[in-house]
Amino acid sequence: MSDIKVAVVGCGQWGTNQVRTYASLPGASLAWLVDASPKNLQRAKNFSETAKTAGELKEALQDKDLQAVVIATNSESHHALAKMSLEAGKHVMVEKPLALNVKDAKELVKIAKDKDLILMTGHLLLYHPAVRYLKELVNSGELGQILYLYSTRVNLGAIRKNENALWSLAPHDISVMLYLMDQNPDKALANGKCFLQKDIEDVVFFSLDFPGGQVAQAQVSWLDPHKIRKFTVVGSKKMVTFDDMEATEKIRIYDKGVNQEKRYGSYDEVLTLRDGDIHIPYFKMQEPLKIEAGHFIECINEHKKPLSDGQNGLDVVKILAAVSLSLKEERAVKI
CATH class of the missing domain: 3.40.50.720 (NAD(P)-binding Rossmann-like Domain)
Structure with missing residues (x-):
């Protein structure tokens, strides 16, 4: 060939x-x-x-x-x-x-x-070995039912003049959210502010509601003292973080959660906290x-x-457009 x-x-x-x-x-x-x-x-x-x-x-x-x-x-x-x-x-x-x-x-x-x-x-993040590993964890059921996830993508710069922080940074986070949830959200709600340039948001916070009852949230900004590239996924059994700023320990699996237990001699249920081990798995890193x-x-x-594919790109653009409309009109927007 x-x-x-x-x-x-x-x-x-x-x-x-x-x-x-x-x-x-x-x-x-x-x-x-x-x-x-x-x-x-x-x-x-x-x-x-x-x-x-x-x-x-x-x-x-x-x-x-x-x-x-x-x-x-x-x-x-x-x-x-x-x-x-x-x-x-x-x-x-x-x-x-x-x-x-x-x-x-x-x-x-x-x-x-x-x-x-x-x-x-x-x-690009869909081809990151750590994100692939995260997807395998979700699919395996080890985390249980996914309840919610959130991401932070902030740094000081690079400041754009032709697009805001949402369109510059959030496609990464949204694409991973869709990949992990395996469904598209149906509602977006956002808040953001323009500090450095007129009509160009430097910081945006947004949340996405999914049909299955899950919620995803993100913060993106190029006006922040920290450089953070981090995802947190909370499941009914375990929780996991993906920190792309970590050199080697990018994934951490937390055996933490809340158990529902029957109270002795009663039909009531008691919520008990479970705090177990933290597992740092090994996986082969390759350039995404x-x-x-x-x-x-x-x-x-x-x-x-x-x-x-193109449809995946379109799905992300639809969400970006809905978040943009929510920013503009200061209301929740159906996707």
Whole structure:
């Protein structure tokens, strides 16, 4: 099987990571580097001397041998570049968010379906070994019934001018919430504030209600003294945390909970606290970006649905849109 010829569009700070990954990825051949900045292209060329360069995507899309396009540009251009690539008959992996509104995201999903092409969204945390392990814990029943979960994604910077903290940071958390809950929420409620720039929220708190009775909450901000990247999942049997700032002990399983016991000689139930051991499991760490890129190539070769496919990207955009509306109108919003 011949290597899949790939173009990376956007060779800035994050795009350079994509270039590095695809330049050494088995099964992939980095054929094109696309960026309006000659400086960015020159830096990207250090990873692949054989890749051709272009200032615009149109030039690369004229290459009939090009099979796939990886879009790592600013979020405002995601829809236009992804649409252009799909209409040219190329498989597409686009960084989060898939688009900046539901209408545009739906359009991309439809084009990919009509043309029988792979459309994948860059929800990187779904390819993180710790998140995969967390999903296995949930599926195994070891945690019991999932009651609620919450996440914190804060730091001082990077401050954006073209999107708020919600659209910049929350796609990571929302994608993991959907992955773990295996269902979509039906209601969103949010609160946030703009401190540094007009109409651009620097901090957002939001909650999502799920049909099964569970609730998920998140805090995202680029105006915080701490750098925190943490999830907590509370089950009826056990609880677990995923701390991505930990170098090695990223997952901690807490044998803690509340038991309902019959009172002797009575029909009443007594709630008793259970405080057991903390287990830190071992799992093999691999670079999530490399796993994600390999999955994209595998899906193209085998023509199978990606874990973070276009529909998954659309689902996240729907939630982002609902949270945004809740912020604007200061009310709960149905999804």
